[in-house]
Amino acid sequence: MAELRDDLKTIVSNKILSEVIERRQAGPTSSQLQWKVLILDDVTLRMVSTCLTMAQLAAEGVSSVEHVHKHREANSLAEGIFFMSPTKKNVTALLDDIKHKFYRSFSIMFTETCPNSILSSLFSKVGPTNLIKGCKEVYLSFIPICLLYTSPSPRDKR
Numbered sequence: 001m002a003e004l005r006d007d008l009k010t011i012v013s014n015k016i017l018s019e020v021i022e023r024r025q026a027g028p029t030s031s032q033l034q035w036k037v038l039i040l041d042d043v044t045l046r047m048v049s050t051c052l053t054m055a056q057l058a059a060e061g062v063s064s065v066e067h068v069h070k071h072r073e074a075n076s077l078a079e080g081i082f083f084m085s086p087t088k089k090n091v092t093a094l095l096d097d098i099k100h101k102f103y104r105s106f107s108i109m110f111t112e113t114c115p116n117s118i119l120s121s122l123f124s125k126v127g128p129t130n131l132i133k134g135c136k137e138v139y140l141s142f143i144p145i146c147l148l149y150t151s152p153s154p155r156d157k158r
Contacts, residue, residue, distance in 0.1 A: 012140060013051035019138045020083050020109045021060050035063040037075055037103060041084040042067075044111060047140065048083070068093045074102040079133065081107045085141065086114035091122050098126055108135040 021036065038057065040048060045067060048057075057065065066072045068082065068090055080103030084090040098106055108122075114137060126132065 009051050012047065013056075015138065015140060016048060016051060016083075017056070017060060019136075021057070021062060021081060022107075034061060035078045036061050037078045037080050038062050038065045039068050039072070039080055039082045039084070039097075040065060041069070041087075041090050043085050043141070044083045047111075047142075072097075072102070074100065076101065076104055078103055079105045079107060081109065083109045083138075084111065086110040086112065086118055086137075088118060088121075091118055095122065095125055098129070098131060101131065103131075105133045106131050107133045110135075110137045111141040112139060113137055 021038070038048070045065075048065070054065070062081075063075075063078060068084055080097065082090075082094050082097075084094075094106070094108065097103065119135075122135075
């Protein structure tokens with residue numbers, strides 16, 4: 001019988017795949033696959049690497065995973081998915097990529113509620129553009145880990 005409750009890692013990985021990467025529906029062939037680049041900050045890098053493998057990401061069309069604050073090459077054929085904490089530093093890096101049209105389109109996913117000051121700054125600096133595919137908050141601002149506690153057995157005390 002299948003387990004009724006999923007563990008936290010499974011829940012988080014499913015949420016990342018369905019809401020951040022927008023899991024492909026069954027059916028499309030690899031020739032129809034639209035490649036994506038997943039751009040992460042320190043927090044989301046730890047979260048994604050804890051929950052998902054590169055093979056799982058590649059199966060969903062993610063061709064590479066990049067850090068938002070490290071040097072990256074432009075890829076005008078791929079969609080850029082920015083999954084990050086809503087900080088001024090992260091949004092500044094995002095704005096620079098939009099300005100230089102690093103990707104075919106931009107999907108912006110914040111780990112938590114984005115302060116109005118950061119959000120209004122983002123969209124006032126971007127202006128009207130068809131490059132931004134969407135912007136949403138996915139409420140995943142933690143890293144799921146499995147902790148294992150053990151206690152010594154009575155034999156160990158002898």
